[in-house]
Amino acid sequence: MEYGLFEVLKLIGALGFFIYGMKVMSESIQKVAGDKLRSVMSLITSNRVSGVFTGFLTTAIIQSSSATTVMVVSFVNAGLLKLRQAISVIMGANIGTTITAVLILFLGFSKFSISHYALPIIAFGFPLLFAKKAELKYWGEFMIGFALLFMGLSELKHAVPDLKSNPEILAWISSLNEMGFMAIIIAVFIGTALTVVVQSSSAAMAITLIMCDNGWIPFDMAAAIVLGENIGTTITANLAALVGNVHAKRAARAHLLFNVLGVVWMLLIFNFYINAVDGIMSATGHGSPLNNVADVKWGLTYFHISFNVINTLLMIWFIPYIEKIVIKLVPTKDDEDDEFHLEYIGTNLMRTAEISLLEARKELVIYGKIIKKMHGFSRELIKSDSSKKIDKLLKKIEKYEQRTDDLEIEINDYLVKVAEGRLSSSASEEIRAILSITGDLERVADIITRMSKDASKKSKYKFEFSKDQMDNLEGLIDLVEKAIKVMLENLNKDYSDVTSVSAEKAEDAINAMTKKLNKAYYKHIEEKNYDVRTGVAYRDLIVGCEKIGDHIINVSESLAEINAED
Known part of the structure; x- marks a missing residue:
C-alpha cells in the first residue's frame, strides 16, 4: 500500500x-x-x-x-x-x-x-x-x-x-x-x-x-x-x-x-x-x-x-x-498589588467575542473603583497640612495612576484580540464604546494625579488655602464624587437599564458651581492683597474638577449609546 x-x-x-x-x-x-x-x-x-x-x-x-x-x-x-x-x-x-x-x-x-x-x-x-x-x-x-x-x-x-x-x-x-x-x-x-x-x-x-x-x-x-x-x-x-x-x-x-x-x-x-x-x-x-x-x-x-x-x-x-x-x-494570592491586575479577563482563555465582552465590562467596574479611590486620596491630600502625609498620599496616587495606565493597555489589548474574531454588529459597537470608556477613565486618573501635584505645592511653597477657598473646593469635590458614584452605578447596570439623565444632572451641577467659582476667582484677582501663587493652585484645582466631570459624563453617554444601538 x-x-x-x-x-x-x-x-x-x-x-x-x-x-x-x-x-x-x-x-x-x-x-x-x-x-x-x-x-x-x-x-x-x-x-x-x-x-x-x-x-x-x-x-x-x-x-x-x-x-x-x-x-x-x-x-x-x-x-x-x-x-x-x-x-x-x-x-x-x-x-x-x-x-x-x-x-x-x-x-x-x-x-x-x-x-x-x-x-x-x-x-x-x-x-x-x-x-x-x-x-x-x-x-x-x-x-x-x-x-x-x-x-x-x-x-x-x-x-x-x-x-x-x-x-x-x-x-x-x-x-x-x-x-x-x-x-x-x-x-x-x-x-x-x-x-x-x-x-x-x-x-x-x-x-x-x-x-x-x-x-x-x-x-x-x-x-x-x-x-x-x-x-x-x-x-x-x-x-x-x-x-x-x-x-x-x-x-x-x-x-x-x-x-x-x-x-x-x-x-x-x-x-x-x-x-x-x-x-x-x-x-x-x-x-x-x-x-x-x-x-x-x-x-x-x-x-x-x-x-x-x-x-x-x-x-x-x-x-x-x-x-x-x-x-x-489554587489558593488566592495575597499580594499587595493584586487589586491592580486584571481580575476578570484572561487573553488566553478567550474563545467567543460575545462572552469575552462580559468580562471586559466587569474590568471597567474595577477600573471605576480605582478612580474612586484615587479621588478619595486626592481629597485627603488637598485637606491635609502635614507634609509627611501629603508626600505619602502623592506617592500612593502616582502608584495608582501608573497601574491605571497599565490597565488601559491590558484591557485595550484584550479588546483588540476580541475584535480579531467574528463579531456581530452589536459586539463591534460595544468594543468601540469600551475603548472610549477606558480612555476617559485613564484621563480622569491623569487629571487627579496632576491636581494632587498642584495641591502638594502648598507644602513645598508654604502657603495655605483660605477657609472660603477650602469650603468651595470641598463643595466642588463633593459634586465630583457624586458624579463618580453615578458613573459606577451605570457601569454596574445592564445596558438596557443605563440612562444618562442622572449623569447629566451631576455634570450640570459641577459646571454650574465651576462657573460660579471662576467668576468669584477673577473678581478676587483685582484685590491687592490676593496671593497669586495660592490663587493659581486654587484655579488649577477648579479646572481639574471640571475636566473630570467632562470625562465622567462621557462614560455614561458611551454606555447609553450602546443601549440605543441595541
Whole structure:
C-alpha cells in the first residue's frame, strides 16, 4: 500500500475541513443564541441539577463543550456564577458533548449521509450571508458550517489509509491487545494525545468512530481512547488558565479533576462495564460490539453517552468536595498589588467575542473603583497640612495612576484580540464604546494625579488655602464624587437599564458651581492683597474638577449609546 506525503496532506486537509466546519457552525449558533444563553446561565441558582441541565443544553445547542467551559469560566470571573455552580454546569457540558457524536454517527455514518446533501444546504445558506438582518446572516453561516462539517467527515473517511491491506500496522494493534490491561492504559493516553493534537474532542471522536468503522481497533480499545479524549478535552483550558486569574484556574482544574476521577473509577470496572454494554446491546437486538466489527461504532456511542451520564450522576454528590480541593490547589494570592491586575479577563482563555465582552465590562467596574479611590486620596491630600502625609498620599496616587495606565493597555489589548474574531454588529459597537470608556477613565486618573501635584505645592511653597477657598473646593469635590458614584452605578447596570439623565444632572451641577467659582476667582484677582501663587493652585484645582466631570459624563453617554444601538 502506497501512502506518501500527498496522502498525508490530504488526511490533514480533511481533518482541517471537519474542524473548520465545526468552528463556523459553533460560532454562528453562539451569535444567534448568545444573549439568550447568557440570560439563562446568569439565572442559575445553587441547584446542582439545574446547573447540569444548563450545561447539557448549552453544549447541545452550540456543539462545543470547550466553548461552554470558557463561557462558564467567564461567568465565574464576572461573578454571575459561583465556583460550585460552575462545576455542575461543566458536568452537564460533558453530557452535552455526546450529542455531537450522535449527530456524526447518525448523519455521517448511516446510509442516509448528510454529506450527500451538503452542497444543497450551502445553496440555501449562501444567499443568507448577504441578508441585511444580522440574525439571517448567522443562520446562513450555521448552515454552511453544518454542511462543511459533514463534507469534512466524508473526506476524512476517504483520506484514511486502507489498513486492511496493511497487515503490519494491524499486527501492531494486535500486539497491543496481547498486553492485557496495559493496552487499555495505553489507549487512554492515545485518546488524550489525539484530542490535544487536534484541539477538538468532537474531531477526536470522529477519528475514533472512523477507526471503529474500518475495523482497526476492537471495542475495548476504542472505549479506552474515548476515556482519554475526556481528559484531553480539558488540557487546552488548563494550559490557557496557566496565565489566567485564580477564578479561571479553579474552574479549569475542576473540569480536569472531574474528568480524571471519572476515568479512574471507570478503569477499575472497565472489563465489567464493557461486557455490560455488550450484553445490553445484544439483549435489545442492537448487535454485539465485542463480536461484530460493524457494531463497534454503535457500542462506542452507547459507552460514551452512558459513561458521561453515570459519571455526572455520581460526581454531582461530590461537588462541594471538588470545590474544596480546587480551592486548595489554587489558593488566592495575597499580594499587595493584586487589586491592580486584571481580575476578570484572561487573553488566553478567550474563545467567543460575545462572552469575552462580559468580562471586559466587569474590568471597567474595577477600573471605576480605582478612580474612586484615587479621588478619595486626592481629597485627603488637598485637606491635609502635614507634609509627611501629603508626600505619602502623592506617592500612593502616582502608584495608582501608573497601574491605571497599565490597565488601559491590558484591557485595550484584550479588546483588540476580541475584535480579531467574528463579531456581530452589536459586539463591534460595544468594543468601540469600551475603548472610549477606558480612555476617559485613564484621563480622569491623569487629571487627579496632576491636581494632587498642584495641591502638594502648598507644602513645598508654604502657603495655605483660605477657609472660603477650602469650603468651595470641598463643595466642588463633593459634586465630583457624586458624579463618580453615578458613573459606577451605570457601569454596574445592564445596558438596557443605563440612562444618562442622572449623569447629566451631576455634570450640570459641577459646571454650574465651576462657573460660579471662576467668576468669584477673577473678581478676587483685582484685590491687592490676593496671593497669586495660592490663587493659581486654587484655579488649577477648579479646572481639574471640571475636566473630570467632562470625562465622567462621557462614560455614561458611551454606555447609553450602546443601549440605543441595541
